[in-house]
Amino acid sequence: MSKKDLGLLILILVVGAVVTAINPRFLSAINLANTSNLVALFGILSIGQAFVIITGGIELSVGSLIALLGTLFIDFIAVRELDWPLAFVVIIVLGAVIGFVHGWLITRLKLQPFVVTLCGLLIYRGVARFYTADGTAGFAFGQNFPTLEFLTAGRSYGLPNSFIALIVIAIVMWVVLHRSVFGRYLYAIGKNEEAAKYSGIRTGRIIIAAYVICGVLTALSAIYFAMYTRSISPASHGQFYELYAIAAAVLGGFSLRGGEGSLVGVILGTVLLQELQNLVNLLGIPSSLNFAVMGGVILIGVLVDQQWGVFRARRRMIEATRQNVAGAPAE
């Protein structure tokens, strides 16, 4: 765990301690279970975003995708009565295809990630609303999917199953990002795409793969979100979720220029964001201030991090100068 991650963890613990002191319900089993379920849902989404951000890109369409894919999923199993495992696979494949198209437009046709995914944001939201004729997708009374519901909204050993899924995904993706050849390529491309290309890396393919990963994880979280809310009105479902994901990555130490950030960081970023949401509820802060609190904390966090960096660079320089001066007569 890097120092940055450690700092974030301490911040999470301090905020948690303060909230607990004011309202002990923060640590109640029910609150923890609820919060950890939300952490899981947003965490899966944010990991996907992190893979795109590390290449220096951005994926703005994930909120709309959660609405579209969630709507489709519920429609498939509730209305069209597909077997849920089949619907699950179809949705995941759809997420992968959409990610591939984004990556292809960005690398082959040289469109800017912001533009491509902004168009995606508008298109998928529109399609979702059109698909349900601006209605609501939901289950009929008495419709049950015991296995699916257990896997998405159930608990094992007191832990939400979604949270267990997040832990598994996080471990796998940690290995991919921090230990695999592909992960190294991602960092290299994020740091300097040109130089990576000159080292013989097929940068286009790697970037497309990052968008595919983002698409798949978004599709997965879309299913979780759908099973969590159980009814979706596509006009508002998942709105601003892309911003939650980006915020989690930024809080977790990712640079939007690419090439920087860790998997632990993005998970901690998600935890902090959900903790803040929870704090607004528990401390009786008007919920209209929700976004303002989040924005304020992110701004402060980024500021502290940046100033800390400046401070450390200066200290290192002074240290180096001192060593040079001390070492000079010996030479």
Place this chain on the structure above:
Amino acid sequence: MAHRLLSGAMTSTDTTHPDTAPFLSLEAVRKTYPGVVALDRFSMEVRPGEVIGLVGENGAGKSTLMKILGGVTRPDSGTITVDGVAHDGLTVEQSIGSGIAFVHQELNLFENLDVAANIFFGREPLKAGPLRLVDRAKLRDMVAPLLKRVGANFSADAPVASLSLAQQQMVEIAKALSIRARLVILDEPTSSLPMAETEKLLDVIKGLKAQGISVIFISHRLHEIERVADRVVVLRDGTLAGTLAKDRINHDEMVRLMIGRMLKEREKAGEATRAPGSVALSAEAIRTSTYPDRPVSIELRRAEILGLAGLVGSGRTELARVLFGIDERLAGSVTLDGKPLNVGSAADAVANGIFLVPEDRKLTGILLDLSIAQNITLPNLPAHARRSLVSPGAELATAEKQKKNLGIKAPSVLTRTGTLSGGNQQKVVLAKWLAMNPKVMILDEPTRGIDIGAKAEIYGLMRALADAGVAVLMISSDMEEVIGVSDRIAVMHEGQISGILDKDDFSQENVLLLAVGKKPKLLQAAGGVQ
């Protein structure tokens, strides 16, 4: 202080009078950088309405001289007299204030704005009132006479993006005139211009002269200098190699003064220990996007260092980029070991053992934020991985071995490459390719910005590669390096190979002649005695 600046000099119709007081004179100017004497005991003067041709090889001190005149650097010693006022050195403000204007090879224009807006950028005439709106009518009135003076055939409201390169240069010159320039310095203005455009520019220079404005014209194209210069100043190794009066300006004389000496210390890569082998890489009539109408053919032989010389912008880097798959090949074919090769990306080139040490080390050669080890294994990472997971042991082993072989000076292979010196960074670039099995190694300006010691080591490495049977192509603008290191020299001129020199015909003069598109003086005449 130079306060007599603009005292009516513009009204003078007098041109080049040897008797008139010089507008600018430099006396015994010296400038050193750590380890290099860039300019020494340099003196020259420029009279009103005089066109001075300034020539010299790359690295002869032209850029330093320009920086001193522009007020960007201060000379260590010497005097600069502008308009009768002596200075130890100029500041940027003094330089501009005394009417010295630059037109650089890389134009500084806003392509999205129109001509008038560019000329008076930041100095626009404003309408009265709190909104500070630009007075378009007045702006046009101010621009019109300037455009007339440079003989422009375009209007003040034409967008700069729509103009040809020569026209854009006219805009730059008009900009210079707008600040009442009395000396316009043109730095390689024609190097990117086609023939017809060049004519226009030479006319503009003559026009400036007729208006009593002095011009310093820097160019590698000696025949252009022959045509417009009143006097030629030749720089060599930071000193004045000679001055040629109007009647003595000719091509051969300029080349003689530019070279002037035998090779000093021949920069050695060691002699080839074996005869060149068969052809490894052969490019047949390939075309690059920079010179789409000029096909290039070149053959790289095993166990040979082929030097690729030529002036900046002659298409050498573009050729390397095409061979390495970075740029698209517009036409032609490439064979490797006699088999047709289709290189569509750098990854393809690397897979086939064709490696490039690029010109811009920091932007494309290495990743400054990664460690030495990570940089070295980057092109061959799958070989350092088990089941797609990087194996740190294998990675460190390769890096340590290369660090030792190449003598990379760093605390450890985990050191960030960004903290290394230029020479050590270049060794990291070489190391990543040497760790694989090169068949063809292309090096673009491999020793630029590298200290002497590291240079020699890099030459040694290149020779070792050639001795191991690798085909080496070295692009270099350093004449001594090209002659000292290469086994054969190919010279490019305006997008094409203008000639290939064998060892017996190596001379700076021959390289230079080919680089400017002339015939070299060969020992063996065509069909000569064997």
